[in-house]
Ligand SMILES: [Ca+2]
Ligand SMILES: [Ca+2]
């Protein structure tokens with residue numbers, strides 16, 4: 001009787017591990033192209049200033065102060081067959097709204113991740129296309145609800161920054177995918193999000209209406225950045241094969257049958 005109970009517990013523990021893969025941490029090695037600037041009223045901009053900006057910042061991971069914009073990593077956790085939890089780590093999360101810069105949405109590629117090999121050249125016009133947008137309901141709050149949508153390219157909002165005070169110029173990273181403005185599309189998943197201003201994290205929890213395996217392929221890419229585009233993170237993780245859990249259970253069933261035969 002005791003041995004039978006122990007076996008049941010063993011099955012339950014193994015099953016739980018199979019259904020919940022270990023979270024994958026994506027460190028920020030992605031840079032992104034198109035440093036740019038916006039001039040305030042009356043600013044005197046030298047000729048070829050955009051060339052100068054790109055020469056100076058084209059290789060910079062962060063445009064602006066690291067303690068305001070640095071995105072360090074993203075943790076992707078696939079739970080069961082259709083639940084996704086993404087945790088983004090950035091110094092931005094304790095200064096949301098400053099200078100008019102707000103949170104961005106999460107973009108997902110369900111057919112792999114193929115950025116430009118030299119990511120200093122990657123912008124919306126090249127690299128990976130994003131199939132799903134996970135869109136927040138409020139970009140200047142600390143928590144709320146979210147919806148996932150199949151991306152319609154025209155509804156992607158590109159990075160921007162508000163003009164600075166008269167006579168000044170402000171730098172940012174242009175032409176990055178930052179938000180998704182759904183225009184009547186049906187949601188394909190929902191959930192919630194929360195910012196922790198002490199841990200400096202944004203956590204997005206999404207339950208999709210379909211299983212991962214029915215939505216896309218074996219590798220999914222992820223992209224996130226605040227609205228000014230100052231530090232973009234991209235990366236990828238493998239989607240567990242749907243057969244893994246079923247096969248494990250079949251194997252355990254066979255083991256149990258052998259045990260019953262031995263103990264009979
Ligand atoms: Ca894609
Ligand atoms: Ca791109």
Ligand SMILES: [Ca+2]
Pocket residue numbers: 028029030031061062071231232233
């Ligand atoms: Ca980056």
